[in-house]
Amino acid sequence: MNYRIHALTGSLCGLLFIHYFSLPLWYKGAVIYSLVVIGSLLPDIDIPTSYLGRRLKPLSILINLIFSHRGFTHSLLFCFFVYLFSLIIGLEFYGVAVVIGVFSHILIDLLTKGFGSNRILSILVEAVLFLCHVFFIFFLFS
Numbered sequence: 001m002n003y004r005i006h007a008l009t010g011s012l013c014g015l016l017f018i019h020y021f022s023l024p025l026w027y028k029g030a031v032i033y034s035l036v037v038i039g040s041l042l043p044d045i046d047i048p049t050s051y052l053g054r055r056l057k058p059l060s061i062l063i064n065l066i067f068s069h070r071g072f073t074h075s076l077l078f079c080f081f082v083y084l085f086s087l088i089i090g091l092e093f094y095g096v097a098v099v100i101g102v103f104s105h106i107l108i109d110l111l112t113k114g115f116g117s118n119r120i121l122s123i124l125v126e127a128v129l130f131l132c133h134v135f136f137i138f139f140l141f142s
């Protein structure tokens with residue numbers, strides 16, 4: 001799937017995370033939301049032409065050479081290491097946010113395996129995710 005679908009899924013997960021923990025929308029909520037969205041894009045860093053891969057090209061090429069696409073960065077072990085890293089630096093709550101984003105990415109990739117670059121399916125999924133945002137934001141702010 002393309003980065004927009006992963007970002008939209010991460011965005012939805014971020015909104016759910018903020019709502020579940022009743023976080024204030026400003027500062028901590030915004031940071032958590034951003035981390036979930038970044039986490040949802042993180043696994044595709046193993047593709048040098050991906051959204052994050054283009055911005056972090058040397059790292060992306062290195063990861064692609066070592067693990068190849070949909071390897072280590074698309075595994076639960078990667079989630080564990082992200083969480084472990086956040087634990088070591090003492091920011092485990094923020095680490096959970098990134099892990100939720102990474103997990104949403106892995107889940108979407110699993111669900112859409114085989115559909116690959118189906119343009120119509122991508123548009124439909126984006127439309128559904130957009131509508132979910134509209135309903136959820138209405139629910140969150142009402």
Ligand SMILES: [Zn+2]
Nearest residue numbers: 043044074109
């Ligand atoms: Zn992926």
